[in-house]
Amino acid sequence: MTVHVVPAPAALVELAGPPLLLGAGTRLLTCEAGLPAATLLAEVLARATGHALEVEVEVAGPVPGALRLELDDDLPVPVGGAAGHAPGLAPRAEEAYRLAVAADGLVLHARGLLGLLRGVATVRQLVELTGAGAWIPAVQVHDAPHHGWRGLSVDVARHFFGPADLEAVVDLLWLYKLDVLHLHLTDDQGWRIDLPSRPELVARSSAGAVDGDPGGAFDATQWAALVDYAAARGVVVVPEIDVPGHVNAALHACGDLVPGGEPTAQYEGIDVGFSQLTAGLPATSAFLGEVFTDLAAMTPGPYLHVGGDEVLTMAHEEYADLVGQAVEAVRDTGKLVVGWQEAATTAPAPGTVVQVWDLRQDPAPLVAAADGGALVLMSPATRAYLDLKYDATTPLGLEWAGHVDVRDAYDWDPATVLPAVPATSVVGVEAAVFTETLRTRDDLMWMLLPRLAALAEVGWTAPQARAFDDFRRRLARHPALWEADGLRWHPSAQIDWVG
Numbered sequence: 101m102t103v104h105v106v107p108a109p110a111a112l113v114e115l116a117g118p119p120l121l122l123g124a125g126t127r128l129l130t131c132e133a134g135l136p137a138a139t140l141l142a143e144v145l146a147r148a149t150g151h152a153l154e155v156e157v158e159v160a161g162p163v164p165g166a167l168r169l170e171l172d173d174d175l176p177v178p179v180g181g182a183a184g185h186a187p188g189l190a191p192r193a194e195e196a197y198r199l200a201v202a203a204d205g206l207v208l209h210a211r212g213l214l215g216l217l218r219g220v221a222t223v224r225q226l227v228e229l230t231g232a233g234a235w236i237p238a239v240q241v242h243d244a245p246h247h248g249w250r251g252l253s254v255d256v257a258r259h260f261f262g263p264a265d266l267e268a269v270v271d272l273l274w275l276y277k278l279d280v281l282h283l284h285l286t287d288d289q290g291w292r293i294d295l296p297s298r299p300e301l302v303a304r305s306s307a308g309a310v311d312g313d314p315g316g317a318f319d320a321t322q323w324a325a326l327v328d329y330a331a332a333r334g335v336v337v338v339p340e341i342d343v344p345g346h347v348n349a350a351l352h353a354c355g356d357l358v359p360g361g362e363p364t365a366q367y368e369g370i371d372v373g374f375s376q377l378t379a380g381l382p383a384t385s386a387f388l389g390e391v392f393t394d395l396a397a398m399t400p401g402p403y404l405h406v407g408g409d410e411v412l413t414m415a416h417e418e419y420a421d422l423v424g425q426a427v428e429a430v431r432d433t434g435k436l437v438v439g440w441q442e443a444a445t446t447a448p449a450p451g452t453v454v455q456v457w458d459l460r461q462d463p464a465p466l467v468a469a470a471d472g473g474a475l476v477l478m479s480p481a482t483r484a485y486l487d488l489k490y491d492a493t494t495p496l497g498l499e500w501a502g503h504v505d506v507r508d509a510y511d512w513d514p515a516t517v518l519p520a521v522p523a524t525s526v527v528g529v530e531a532a533v534f535t536e537t538l539r540t541r542d543d544l545m546w547m548l549l550p551r552l553a554a555l556a557e558v559g560w561t562a563p564q565a566r567a568f569d570d571f572r573r574r575l576a577r578h579p580a581l582w583e584a585d586g587l588r589w590h591p592s593a594q595i596d597w598v599g
């Protein structure tokens with residue numbers, strides 16, 4: 101049997117020898133620094149195999165048949181890696197790992213905890229279950245990511261997805277070695293994070309959602325717990341407050357943001373582009389300052405996302421003024437800025453990340469922004485929007501940018517999708533799932549799986565090492581992983597599913 105690791109590692113050799121058998125007596129050993137990764141491995145192995153392994157720390161000497169996770173400051177890093185890198189995210193060497201499995205034991209090495217977490221995800225995918233028990237095939241793996249930014253953006257504003265749903269999403273990000281969870285926390289339909297300076301936002305604008313469905317919001321404790329849960333799996337949370345458009349929830353909660361002072365009505369539809377902040381109102385700059393300052397205080401990660409997309413009701417001058425105020429508020433907190441691609445028209449400062457989503461827009465502002473030192477994150481809807489239908493028969497999802505089946509999500513290169521943007525500016529890839537038509541965890545997972553695995557390989561594996569036919573063969577065996585965690589998935593006809 102051949103192994104089926106996704107994303108494909110930089111180097112993987114299947115050995116001819118017998119596998120490592122896992123049983124009740126299998127020992128799991130690590131050093132102090134590796135404890136969180138070993139604990140995670142014990143948890144996922146217990147779920148998969150029924151064997152609860154105890155983690156033992158600082159056990160010297162050879163232990164036949166053991167799983168051992170250790171640090172190695174000098175671990176060589178596979179050659180390669182994309183030309184561009186986002187500051188604030190881990191350098192490639194920190195995600196690198198080396199794994200050796202044989203009948204007499206498993207050894208996983210990395211320079212730090214992050215690399216061990218990536219290696220443990222590979223181990224989880226290597227575990228095979230048969231009637232006779234659990235085993236790991238004899239392999240050698242030496243691995244590191246191609247792109248540094250490998251994300252998923254989830255819209256929790258159109259429909260609310262709370263802590264338990266997002267923990268299940270983080271588990272998937274970890275399994276596929278994605279490292280950024282971007283949360284679209286505010287939009288016309290709802291405000292989903294409680295900020296201490298502005299309690300009225302959640303008090304008045306969190307109850308609703310599209311079609312009158314129930315809403316919700318994160319309180320500070322739930323938010324901190326989610327951020328910690330993600331960090332423990334090597335995932336950075338990037339929160340987005342979308343301004344200066346997509347703001348009806350704010351205008352509904354705060355009448356002083358509306359010319360005339362009257363709060364707007366709650367909105368439960370799915371139109372875009374109709375709401376806006378107003379540069380001329382005195383309340384607007386205080387609002388921008390307070391919300392981004394609060395958000396920064398609740399965010400250990402390096403980035404805040406200011407939105408900036410689809411503002412159809414104002415002149416460029418007012419747009420640039422408002423985006424500029426949001427950006428300044430973020431920079432005052434010491435955080436780095438992400439904005440959707442329209443923000444490229446505001447002469448972003450060097451190091452600002454602009455996120456491409458709509459390939460129909462003129463690329464000239466992006467090229468100029470990249471020339472000025474901005475960095476580019478690739479989420480072209482035709483490849484990376486996992487709320488688009490798989491095909492014309494898909495009951496959920498939207499079609500504004502066509503259909504995205506598994507091969508569309510897989511067969512592209514973030515560094516060349518916009519040829520005029522230099523590869524040195526491209527920091528990675530982010531899938532996105534907007535939730536106008538998605539109400540439940542099952543809906544969400546059914547849109548993510550299997551396409552998220554394809555985007556994960558686009559991010560992790562070098563383009564010259566990727567081929568759809570090889571990916572199809574490996575992906576075909578992944579439903580066992582999803583079903584073990586109770587996740588719904590879409591059986592795309594492009595894959596010959598096994599089992």
Ligand code: ACM
Pocket residue numbers: 409410440457
């Ligand atoms: C977007 O899809 N409006 C970023």
